Amino acid sequence: xxxxxxxxxxxxxxxxxxxxxxxxxxxxxxxxxxxxxxxxxxxxxxxxxxxxxxxxxxxxxxxxxxxxxxxxxxxxxxxxxxxxxxxxxxxxxxxxxxxxxxxxxxxxx
Amino acid sequence: xxxxxxxxxxxxxxxxxxxxxxxxxxxxxxxxxxxxxxxxxxxxxxxxxxxxxxxxxxxxxxxxxxxxxxxxxxxxxxxxxxxxxxxxxxxxxxxxxxxxxxxxxxxxxxxxxxxxxxxxxxxxxxxxxxxxxxxxxxxxxxxxxxxxxxxxxxxxxxxxxxxxxxxxxxxxxxxxxxxxxxx
Numbered sequence: 001x002x003x004x005x006x007x008x009x010x011x012x013x014x015x016x017x018x019x020x021x022x023x024x025x026x027x028x029x030x031x032x033x034x035x036x037x038x039x040x041x042x043x044x045x046x047x048x049x050x051x052x053x054x055x056x057x058x059x060x061x062x063x064x065x066x067x068x069x070x071x072x073x074x075x076x077x078x079x080x081x082x083x084x085x086x087x088x089x090x091x092x093x094x095x096x097x098x099x100x101x102x103x104x105x106x107x108x109x
Numbered sequence: 110x111x112x113x114x115x116x117x118x119x120x121x122x123x124x125x126x127x128x129x130x131x132x133x134x135x136x137x138x139x140x141x142x143x144x145x146x147x148x149x150x151x152x153x154x155x156x157x158x159x160x161x162x163x164x165x166x167x168x169x170x171x172x173x174x175x176x177x178x179x180x181x182x183x184x185x186x187x188x189x190x191x192x193x194x195x196x197x198x199x200x201x202x203x204x205x206x207x208x209x210x211x212x213x214x215x216x217x218x219x220x221x222x223x224x225x226x227x228x229x230x231x232x233x234x235x236x237x238x239x240x241x242x243x244x245x246x247x248x249x250x251x252x253x254x255x256x257x258x259x260x261x262x263x264x265x266x267x268x269x270x271x272x273x274x275x276x277x278x279x280x281x282x283x284x285x286x287x288x289x290x291x292x
Contacts (some may be wrong), residue, residue, distance in 0.1 A: 025138055026145035040146075040157050041164055044138050045171030068141060 005036055010046050012084030015055060018073040019081060024061075025069060047071060055080050112151040113143045116161055123165030127172070135168050198284055209273070216266055223262065227255040 005013075017023065017031050029043045050056045055077035060067040073081070096102070117140050124132045139158070148154045158164050230252040238245030 024145065025142050029142075039159075040142075041159055041167050044135065044142075044168065047138075048134070048172050066141070066144065068145070069138065 015081040022070045022072045116154050119161035223259045
């Protein structure tokens with residue numbers, strides 16, 4: 001069993017990775033796969049959507065006689081990332097309270 | 110031709126329904142991807158990315174340039190419904206507003222008349238009570254009856270008003286849903 005990640009969270013994860021530095025497609029997919037299980041065909045639509053919404057831009061850089069497309073987060077993307085990050089942290093906090101039985105601890109005190 | 114080129118070529122054929130720019134974008138992405146991943150043979154590519162057909166279906170399903178992924182004819186349908194609803198709403202407002210204004214002014218006039226005649230009758234009762242007791246009591250009775258009628262009228266108006274507000278609210282919600290559906 002694994003936990004399903006929603007599109008919003010996927011977007012947020014990609015933006016969080018790109019906040020650190022620019023990535024090209026394959027490296028970014030590898031980085032995502034270190035964190036979660038996703039198929040290799042998932043990333044293109046996500047990047048495409050983020051690009052269309054203006055959360056990231058792309059630029060080409062030559063590598064061994066061909067071009068690599070790099071993804072760079074925009075100011076709008078940073079804003080969006082902050083929103084997703086806050087949503088995630090709130091969500092995580094409230095679920096932690098349920099899973100770690102903090103209600104019970106509160107009552108015992 | 111190596112496996113990567115063959116895969117990209119087949120993918121291109123399956124993406125023929127996409128606009129040129131979108132197709133080019135996807136093909137460049139996956140060509141670069143396969144080269145960076147270092148996939149050499151056909152089976153390896155298919156194992157990681159799926160067959161060209163499967164991949165093309167995923168790309169087309171999730172990469173449409175329109176923000177929502179409903180079929181185009183359904184969108185047109187929604188647009189038509191939206192326009193119809195707007196026209197209906199305008200007509201409703203044009204008819205409803207004068208009607209409501211008319212009813213309101215009628216109600217205000219009726220209440221004013223009731224209050225006015227009530228006051229007159231009470232004044233009459235006050236002045237006649239000293240000279241002719243029974244006539245005074247008669248006027249007093251009419252005055253009290255008028256107060257009763259006024260109370261009943263206020264009750265009915267409040268009840269009507271409640272339903273009116275509810276009806277308008279419902280219409281507004283309905284209209285807002287239509288507009289939201291359009292987006």
